[in-house]
Amino acid sequence: MDFHQLKVFQAAARTSSFTAAGHELSLSQSTVSLHIKRMEEELGCHLFLRSKKRVSLSEAGRVLLHFAERTLSEMKNAELAVREFSTSQRGTIRLGVGATTLIYLFPKILADYRRRYPLIEIMVTTATTEVLLQGLIDQTLDLAVVMSPSQALASVQTLPLFDEELVIVMAAGHALARKPILSPHDLEGLSFISHLRGTAMRHVQRMYFDRLHAHPRIAMELENIEAIKSLVRLNMGAALLPRCSVVGSKDIVFKKIRGMPMSRQLLLAVTEWAAHPPATRRLAHRILRALAPGKSVKTSIPIIGKHDVSN
Numbered sequence: 001m002d003f004h005q006l007k008v009f010q011a012a013a014r015t016s017s018f019t020a021a022g023h024e025l026s027l028s029q030s031t032v033s034l035h036i037k038r039m040e041e042e043l044g045c046h047l048f049l050r051s052k053k054r055v056s057l058s059e060a061g062r063v064l065l066h067f068a069e070r071t072l073s074e075m076k077n078a079e080l081a082v083r084e085f086s087t088s089q090r091g092t093i094r095l096g097v098g099a100t101t102l103i104y105l106f107p108k109i110l111a112d113y114r115r116r117y118p119l120i121e122i123m124v125t126t127a128t129t130e131v132l133l134q135g136l137i138d139q140t141l142d143l144a145v146v147m148s149p150s151q152a153l154a155s156v157q158t159l160p161l162f163d164e165e166l167v168i169v170m171a172a173g174h175a176l177a178r179k180p181i182l183s184p185h186d187l188e189g190l191s192f193i194s195h196l197r198g199t200a201m202r203h204v205q206r207m208y209f210d211r212l213h214a215h216p217r218i219a220m221e222l223e224n225i226e227a228i229k230s231l232v233r234l235n236m237g238a239a240l241l242p243r244c245s246v247v248g249s250k251d252i253v254f255k256k257i258r259g260m261p262m263s264r265q266l267l268l269a270v271t272e273w274a275a276h277p278p279a280t281r282r283l284a285h286r287i288l289r290a291l292a293p294g295k296s297v298k299t300s301i302p303i304i305g306k307h308d309v310s311n
Helices: 003-015 018-025 029-043 059-083 099-105 107-116 129-137 151-155 200-212 225-233 278-291
Strands: 048-050 055-057 091-097 120-126 143-148 157-171 191-195 217-222 239-242 252-255 262-270
Touching: 003 018, 003 029, 003 059, 018 029, 055 059, 059 091, 091 099, 091 129, 091 278, 099 120, 099 225, 099 239, 107 120, 107 278, 129 143, 129 151, 129 200, 129 262, 143 157, 143 200, 143 278, 157 225, 157 278, 191 200, 191 225, 191 239, 200 239, 200 262, 217 225, 225 239, 225 252, 262 278
Parallel strands: 091 120, 091 143, 191 217
Antiparallel strands: 048 055, 143 262, 157 239, 157 252, 157 262
16 A cells, blocks of 8 residues: 555545545546555455445445554654745644634634744634544544543643633523522522533533532533524523633623632643644644743743744
């Protein structure tokens, strides 16, 4: 197998179609089929199960895809690292971040990086902490901003960014909206729009309610914070959300619980700092500077060359 064959195989696996893979790589369907056939002959097993309209990975194909994605990811990192020695500084960084964090905390960071390094593309993926951590482990992401706690954090390297304040939010017309501050008793039986089960935010929410000895009634479960806000605005229930996501929002008010502040910890995560080229580390430096200004950048992230931090 060669590098080009792995790219063809990955495209076919991702699209479940030799024709679509050909379009993606500017190859004919027959050329894609030939590459796959030669790989299967070399390996002595079928990589795809064929049907009239689509192809799907065989068991052997799924195993190969895992290693192919790791190999292609390392080749991408190698290319980006070597390009650092040229003046072009081209390449791609794959960043994962929660949708709310992206909307409210990242525009200035990304805009600043783009101005300084216009030829380096940043591909942003938004998802829950669990999906982002799996992306790091699978090497489909280079860098991610995630939250604690999560069992998968043990598989990556992290740096703390900051503790983000969480508040109880509700529609301006809600029965509790006029109270300046809530008590734990106010949450008892309250109709609540919750985060999905199994997510880090749901875990944080559960721990908070346990501390309060309160039992809101979970009326709905949603993944996206912006979707939760839209239902809160319609007075469909209250929710626990980051304060930054509701400051200045129309028709939504936010409340604190008397004597019981709450926050979630945001972390910057990678699989291994040493495996990443300077361009990725420079983005990490900028994230750290913006979101954790009191933390020493030089001692937090391994660097290559004297220009990594200053640039």
